Amino acid sequence: MRVASAVDLGGVVRARRKRLGWTQQELADRAGTSRQWMVALEGGKGRAELGLVLKALNALGLTVDLTAQDAPAPRPSGGSVDLDALLAAYRRDR
Amino acid sequence: MRVASAVDLGGVVRARRKRLGWTQQELADRAGTSRQWMVALEGGKGRAELGLVLKALNALGLTVDLTAQDAPAPRPSGGSVDLDALLAAYRRDR
DNA sequence: TCACGATGTCTTCGTACGACGACATTTGGT
DNA sequence: ACCAAATGTCGTCGTACGAAGACATCGTGA
Numbered sequence: 001m002r003v004a005s006a007v008d009l010g011g012v013v014r015a016r017r018k019r020l021g022w023t024q025q026e027l028a029d030r031a032g033t034s035r036q037w038m039v040a041l042e043g044g045k046g047r048a049e050l051g052l053v054l055k056a057l058n059a060l061g062l063t064v065d066l067t068a069q070d071a072p073a074p075r076p077s078g079g080s081v082d083l084d085a086l087l088a089a090y091r092r093d094r
Numbered sequence: 095m096r097v098a099s100a101v102d103l104g105g106v107v108r109a110r111r112k113r114l115g116w117t118q119q120e121l122a123d124r125a126g127t128s129r130q131w132m133v134a135l136e137g138g139k140g141r142a143e144l145g146l147v148l149k150a151l152n153a154l155g156l157t158v159d160l161t162a163q164d165a166p167a168p169r170p171s172g173g174s175v176d177l178d179a180l181l182a183a184y185r186r187d188r
Numbered sequence: 189t190c191a192c193g194a195t196g197t198c199t200t201c202g203t204a205c206g207a208c209g210a211c212a213t214t215t216g217g218t
Numbered sequence: 219a220c221c222a223a224a225t226g227t228c229g230t231c232g233t234a235c236g237a238a239g240a241c242a243t244c245g246t247g248a
Contacts, residue, residue, distance in 0.1 A: 003158040006144050012160055023224060034207050039226060047204070047235090050100050050147050051140030061163035064097040066106055069155035117194060128237050133196060141205090141234070 007044035009053070014042040016060045030059040101138035103147070108136040110154045124153040 003009050017027050024038040031038070033052050041048055041056060057064060097103050111121050118132045125132070127146050135142055135150065151158060 001160045003148075003160055004152065005148060009144070009160075016162060025224080035225085036208080036227085037206060040206090043226090046143070046145030046148075048144045049140070049205080049235095050103070050142045050144055052206085053144050054097075054099060054140075057160065058098065062160045063163060065159045065161065066095045066097055066103075066151065066156045067159065068110060069157060119194080129195090130197085130238085131236060134236090137196090143205095143235080146236085 005044070006046035006048070010042045010044035012062070013038075013056060013060065016062060017042075020060070027056065027059060031056040099138070100140035100142070104136045104138035106156070107132075107150060107154065110156060111136075114154070121150065121153060125150040 001008075001012050003012060017024070022030075024042070025035045028035045028038045031052065032055055037048070037052065038056070041053065054064070095102075095106050097106060107121075111118070116124075118136070119129045122129045122132045125146065126149055131142070131146065132150070135147065148158070
């Protein structure tokens with residue numbers, strides 16, 4: 001499963017957790033985080049801590065792999081509007 | 095490349111950046127972060143924001159894939175010492 | 189050797205994190 | 219329909235984040 005955003009990741013986590021038949025509390029205990037944090041992660045929280053995320057994925061038995069593309073992403077255009085940033089600000093995270 | 099920890103990720107980022115011949119400043123600009131943040135990430139910062147990490151990986155042309163293992167990680171034992179946590183506390187992050 | 193760019197480190201500042209407890213709402217089983 | 223568990227949300231609190239600027243050090247080429 002390819003992951004490009006925090007929302008993607010949240011979906012994967014939730015799907016995997018349900019497949020294992022775990023509650024959010026159970027996963028939180030195994031990952032060493034709070035239940036509320038799990039709620040936020042599954043909801044696609046973009047500002048979650050990397051370390052906690054890796055712990056959660058490990059607890060779920062999910063392996064993270066990085067593969068290099070031939071060409072990296074293009075430089076962000078300085079002249080036009082950054083829709084990504086605008087959306088992010090509008091949504092106030094989550 | 096498999097990634098299990100923040101330190102792993104930092105190494106991958108640094109290697110990929112150098113392979114592309116970019117400076118930390120250049121990568122930071124492309125990812126929309128500060129140069130100091132890139133320094134910390136490459137150093138294995140575990141408390142970095144997930145969203146910024148994904149942006150950096152995307153800027154580098156690195157794709158993130160999650161694959162499910164047959165069995166998830168075992169529950170953390172309540173009786174013994176959590177060496178992971180002890181090490182983390184000792185190292186005071188970074 | 190000198191100069192300059194790249195990298196690492198420190199401080200300040202505003203902001204949001206994550207844990208926790210409490211409460212509201214939803215879901216699933218009988 | 220009922221009840222209990224699971225999930226979502228809200229506040230508070232201590233802590234650390236990430237941006238920015240300044241400075242020290244390192245590496246490399248002239």
